[in-house]
Amino acid sequence: MNKLFTLTFVLSFICTMAQTYHFPEESSRHEGTWLQWPHHYQHGTTYRQRVEQTWIDMTKALQSGEKVHIIAYDEDEKKRIVSLLEKNKVPMKNVDFKIYPTDDVWVRDNGPIFVKDSKGNVLIEDWGFNGWGEKFDFENCDEIPKSIGKDLGIKVIDLNEEMVNEGGSVETDGNGVLMACKSSVISQEKGATRNKGITQEEAEEMFETYYGVSKVIWLDGVTGLDVTDMHIDGFMKFANHNTMITMNEDDLLELGLSDKDINTLYTASNVDGKEYKKVYLPATKNKVKTAYGKQLDEKGSYVNYYVANTVVLVPNYGDPNDQIANKIIQDQYPGRKVIGIDVRNLYENGGMVHCVTQQQPEGKLMK
Template sequence: MNKLLTLAFILSFTGIMAQTYHFPEESSKHEGTWLQWPHHYQHGTTYRQRVEQTWIDMTKALQAGEKVHIIAYDTTEKDRIIRTLEQNKVPLKNVDFRIYPTDDVWIRDNGPIFVKDAKGNILIEDWGFNGWGEKFDFENCDKIPQQIGKDLGVQVINLNEEMVNEGGSVETDGNGVLMACKSSVISQQKGATRNKGITQEEAEEMFETYYGVSKVIWLDGVTGLDVTDMHIDGFMKFVNHNTMITMNEEDLLELGLSDKDVNTLYTASNANGKEYKKVYLPATKNKVKTAYGKQLEDKGSYVNYYVANNVVLVPNYGDPNDSVANKIIQDHYPGRKVVGIDVRNLYENGGMVHCVTQQQPAGNLLK
C-alpha cells in the first residue's frame, strides 16, 4: 500500500477524519469549459484541418453560456485560432487563451479535475496521466493541470505519484456513486497498465477520498479493445442520482461488453440501493463514415455527450439516428438546448465530445 493510502488508514483508525473532496456533477453550474485546441505539431496539418471544425462548433455553442478556456500550443497557434474563430463569426467576449504545449486534444483524460473541499471551495486534482498505458506521447499533456493551477492561482493536489486516472474512465452520479471499467483503471496487462500493482481496494479508496463517493461499481471492460481500454463514458452516463443513459443490450455487446458487464450495468443501484432508471440511446444506424469519405469499421455512440450551462453538446455523425438521439437527450435536459456536433473525423481518432471537454465548476477558487 502506498504512503498516501497508509496515512488515510492511520487517520481513519485513530478516529481523525481525513479531508475528502466532492466532484460536482457535470450538469451543475459551470464557470467555464476547457478545450485543448488541435494543432499540427504532433500529427500534422491534415489531422488538424480535419478535426478543427469540431472545436469551432463547440466554442460557438458554449461561449454564450459560459467561459471557454482554449489551450493553444504556442502564440502562433493562438493567433491562428483567433483568426479562425473570427472567420467563423464566433464571438470572443467569453473566450480566453492559455499557452501550453500539448501532445493532443483529450483534455477529459489529461486535464485538471476540479473538485470542492468541505467548505465548498474549488481546487484542482492533478492525477497521473501516462498516455493510456504509454500508448502515445504524454509528457506535455501530463503537465496541464499544474500549469492551469499555477495560472489560476488555485491550490493543486498532486496525485501523480499516487495514481494514474483518466477523467473519461469514471462516471459519477453526483450522489456518492462512481462507475468504472477495471480494464482502464487497474488492468495489469501489457500495453494497458496505468498503475503497476494497484489493487481494486486501493483504487476504491482513492476514488472515495478524491471524488467523494461511497460506492464504486466496477465493470470488467476489455483491455486492448481500443486506445482507452474501454472508457465508461463511451456507453453510459448518469443524468442524475436516479437515472442513467446507456444503450440497448445488442449495441453494448457489439461495442464489446460481455454479458456479465451488461448485467452489472443494468442492475446497478444508487447509494440508497435503488436500481437506476435506464434511458436507452441508439447507436448510429450505419457504421460511421468520415466527413472526407473514409469508411470506418464501427458504429458511433451518442452517450459521449457534454452538459454545459445552456447547451448539451451531442456527438453527431450525419446518420439517421442523429435526430433520434438528440431528441431523447433533449427530453432529459429541458432547460438546455441540444446542439449536434459533427464528430465524424474526430471519431476516427478514438473519441467524441465528452473526451475533448473539461468543466470548471462555478464557485470560489481555493488560493
C-alpha cells in the same frame, strides 16, 4: 497551555487526514469549459484541418452560456485560432486562452479534475496521466493540470505519484456512486497498465477520498479493444442521481461488453440501493464514414455527450439516428438546448465530444 496546543494540533491533523473532496456532477453550474485545441506539431496539418471544425462548433455553442478556456500550443497557434474563430463569426467575449504545449486534444483524460472541498471551495486534482498505458506521447499533456493551477493561482493536489486516472474512465452520479471499468483503471495487462501493482481496494480508497463517493461499481471492461481500454463514458452516463443513460443490449454487445458487464450495468443501484432508471440511446444506424469519405468499421455512440450551462453538446455523425438521439437527450435536459456537433473526423481517432471537454465548476477558487 502546551496540552491545549497539542490537542488542537492533533485535532487539526485528524481533520486534514479526514478531508474528502466532492466532484460536482457535470450538469451543475459551470464557471467554464476547457478545450485543448488541435495543432499540427504532433500529428501534422492534415489531422488538424480535419478535426478543428469540431472545436469551432463547440466554442460557438458554449460561449453564450459560460467561459471557454482554450489551450493553444504556442502564440502562433493562438493567433491562428483567434483568426479562425473570428472568420467563423464566433463571439470572443467569453473566450480566453492559455499557452501550453500539448501532445493532443483529450483534455477530459489528461486535464485538471476540478473538485470542491468541504467548504465548497474549488481546487484542482492533478492525477497521473501516462498516455493510456504509454500507447502515445504524454509528457506535455501530463503537465496541463499543474500549469492551469499555477496560472489560476488555485490549490493543486498532486496525485501523480499516487494514481494514474483519466477523467473519461469514471462516471459519477453526484450523490456518492462512481462507475468504472477495471480494464482502464486497474488492469495489469501489458499495454494497458495505468497503475502497476494497484489493487481494487486501493483504487476504491482513492476514488472515495478524491471524488467523494461511498460506492464504486466495477465493470470488467476489455483491454486492448481501443486506445482507452474501454472508457465508461463511451456507453454510460449518469443524467442525475437516479437516471442512467446507456444503450440497448445488442449495441453494448457490438461495442464489446460482456453479458456479465451488461448485467452489472443494468442492475446497478444508487447509494440507497435503488436501481437506476435507464434511458436507452441508439447507436448510429450505419457504420461511421468520416466527413472526408473514409469508411470506418464501427458504429458511433451518442452517450459521449457534454452537459454545459445552457446547452448539451451531442456527437453527431450525419446519420439517420442523429435526430432520434438528440431528441431523447433533449427530453432529459428540458432547460438546455441540444446542439449536434459533427464528430465524424474526430471519431476516426477514437473520441467524441465528452472526451475533448472538461468542466470547471462555479465557485470560489481555493488559493
